[in-house]
Amino acid sequence: MSTNxxxxxxxxxxxxxxxxxxxxxxxxxxxxGFSRRAIYAVAPADGNHFKLDVEHANFVGNKIAAAYxxxxxxxxxxSVIQNVPLMNFTMWLFSFAELAVGLALIFGFAxxxxxxxGMALNFGMMLVFGWMGSTCLDEWTMAAFGFGxxxxxxxxxxxxxxxxxxxxxxxxxxxxxxxxxxxxxxxLSQSGLKKLSIWMAxxxxxxVVGFYNVLYGATxxxxxxxxxxHHQNIKISDVHVNDDGTLSFYGYVNAGPDTQxxxxxKAELKDEFGDNVATWSGSTMAxxxxxxxxxxxxxxxxxxxxxxxFGIGGKTGAQAKITLPAADDLEVEEGETYxxxxxxxxxxxxxxxxxxxxENGGFALEGASSKH
Numbered sequence: 001m002s003t004n005x006x007x008x009x010x011x012x013x014x015x016x017x018x019x020x021x022x023x024x025x026x027x028x029x030x031x032x033g034f035s036r037r038a039i040y041a042v043a044p045a046d047g048n049h050f051k052l053d054v055e056h057a058n059f060v061g062n063k064i065a066a067a068y069x070x071x072x073x074x075x076x077x078x079s080v081i082q083n084v085p086l087m088n089f090t091m092w093l094f095s096f097a098e099l100a101v102g103l104a105l106i107f108g109f110a111x112x113x114x115x116x117x118g119m120a121l122n123f124g125m126m127l128v129f130g131w132m133g134s135t136c137l138d139e140w141t142m143a144a145f146g147f148g149x150x151x152x153x154x155x156x157x158x159x160x161x162x163x164x165x166x167x168x169x170x171x172x173x174x175x176x177x178x179x180x181x182x183x184x185x186x187x188l189s190q191s192g193l194k195k196l197s198i199w200m201a202x203x204x205x206x207x208v209v210g211f212y213n214v215l216y217g218a219t220x221x222x223x224x225x226x227x228x229x230h231h232q233n234i235k236i237s238d239v240h241v242n243d244d245g246t247l248s249f250y251g252y253v254n255a256g257p258d259t260q261x262x263x264x265x266k267a268e269l270k271d272e273f274g275d276n277v278a279t280w281s282g283s284t285m286a287x288x289x290x291x292x293x294x295x296x297x298x299x300x301x302x303x304x305x306x307x308x309x310f311g312i313g314g315k316t317g318a319q320a321k322i323t324l325p326a327a328d329d330l331e332v333e334e335g336e337t338y339x340x341x342x343x344x345x346x347x348x349x350x351x352x353x354x355x356x357x358x359e360n361g362g363f364a365l366e367g368a369s370s371k372h
Contacts, residue, residue, distance in 0.1 A: 008185045016108075016159015016183060019152060023105050026118055026149045029142075030102030034095050052095060054088040059301040060095075061087050063129075066258035066303050066317045070131035070227035077128065084299060097121060108162020111153065113181040118150030123207070131215050131227045132258065140215060144208045151204045155197050157183030228255040232262030232316065232344075236352035236369040239340050241269070242362040245326030247278065249340060249352065251305060253314040261306075261313035264342045264350070267324055272337040278327035282311035288325050295320040310345075332356045332363050340365070 037051035037060050051060040061081065068077035080087050101121060104114035122143045129139035157179075158164045164183035167173055172182075179186050186193060213219035215226050233255040240248045247269060253262050265282040286307050293312065295304045296319035303317035312322070332338060334356050342350040354367025 005185075012157055012183070012185045013160045013165070015156040016111075016162065016165075018159075019156040020159060020161065022149045023108070023111070023153050023158065026146060026153070027102045027105030027107075027114075029146070030098040030118070030121070031106065032102075034099040034102065037091075037095050038099075052092060054084060054091075055300065057300045059299075060091050061299075062301040062303070063258070064091075065297060065301065066315060067129050067132055069252075069254040069317055070229070071128045073127060081297060081302065094121075094124075105153065108158030108164050108183065110181055111158040111162065111164050111183045112179075115150045115154035118153070119147055122146035122150065126207070126211050130211055131225070132229050137216070140212065144211070147207050148204050151200045155193075155200060159183065229257055231347055232256030232260075232314075234262055234264070234314065234342060234350040236340060236342070236350060238321070239352050239354060239365040239367075240359075240362055241330065241332050241338075241356070241365070245328070245330045246323050247280075247327070247330070247340070248321060248323040250321050251314060251319070251342075253303070253305075253316050253318045256316045258316045261308070261315050263308060263311060263313040263345045265311040265345055266343040268341045268343070269327075269330070269332075270339045270341060277332065277338065278330045280324045280327065284325060285311045292323045292325070293320050294322075334358045334363065337367075338365055 040050075050056075051058055053059055054061070064077055064087070065081055068074045068081065071077055080090060097117065098121065101114050101117040104110055105118065125139065125146070126143040130143055132139045133141070162183060167182060168178070168184050172178060173184075176187075178184070186196070188196060209219055213221075217224040217226070232253055235252040235254050236249050237252070238248075238250040242248065247267075256262055264285070267280040267285065269277040269279075271277055286309060288307070290307065293305050293307070295302070297303055297317075303315045303319075305312055305314040305318050305320040305322060314320070337353065337355050339351055339353045344350065351370040352365065352367060353370070354365030356363040357366050
């Protein structure tokens with residue numbers, strides 16, 4: 001007859017087998033993330049550049065540069081983005097963490113520790129990317145499933161087919177901390193294991209449902225994304241009408257998918273009656289000097305505003321001071337209200353309405369950008 005210890009070992013061995021498929025899947029996802037960046041070239045026709053090449057436009061940091069507007073820590077991420085050495089270190093560190101966790105899960109080595117790492121990585125992904133997903137809440141779904149899988153693997157361990165199973169019979173297997181960080185029976189009573197499993201399920205439930213409600217508001221209320229991931233929005237600030245007839249403003253694409261730009265095909269300055277004071281066509285903006293767009297993020301992988309065939313465009317996360325060319329007879333009067341209107345290809349225009357205040361070299365419009 002089997003002893004109680006053998007029966008417990010057998011139960012955990014079978015639990016590990018039951019989670020083998022999800023353990024391998026989560027591990028391969030992490031391995032895939034690392035290998036795409038550090039092993040396989042993303043642009044072989046362009047000198048075999050890799051996603052971890054900080055000097056190239058395909059540097060993986062471009063994902064952060066596009067995701068930070070809707071993240072839960074935008075100011076922190078902007079600080080990291082602007083510190084290129086720190087950004088480079090962070091991306092390498094995250095990639096090696098994915099490699100370590102991925103391989104550990106695949107081969108079943110320090111499985112429970114790897115599961116904790118998987119939960120942490122997916123938590124970080126949710127904080128940064130959870131708001132995105134231009135097709136089907138892609139990033140939220142991936143982070144939610146990844147967190148749940150990792151939580152389940154922590155309870156089950158790796159089972160029979162794993163490195164942990166081999167180590168359990170050796171000296172390492174005698175460590176008191178072994179079952180908590182590797183695999184095998186947890187030193188808990190039946191009721192203790194039940195409580196741990198329930199708590200892990202509760203934590204996962206709060207993570208999944210909580211983030212879903214905060215990001216999309218569709219748990220017990222109508223669907224209302226915290227930040228739009230379907231349509232770009234350009235926040236306008238620091239609008240100045242200069243004595244030389246130029247108009248400058250600060251543009252920030254603070255919403256929208258990272259797969260396309262927000263395109264501006266016409267700019268107009270209107271008075272309080274809606275009459276045009278000055279107009280800049282798409283052709284005028286497309287052909288203005290490149291120096292008229294002073295991007296905040298100048299690194300090759302940073303989100304930028306650029307001149308396009310029919311005007312200007314900015315990818316999600318782009319910030320820049322944009323100076324529109326001198327317009328004929330551009331005059332404003334102090335104390336009057338004006339609106340800068342940027343028309344896009346489709347959808348409502350981006351607008352800033354403010355009162356003209358005299359300053360050295362022209363007028364500043366003091367007001368606010370409209371919200372979509």
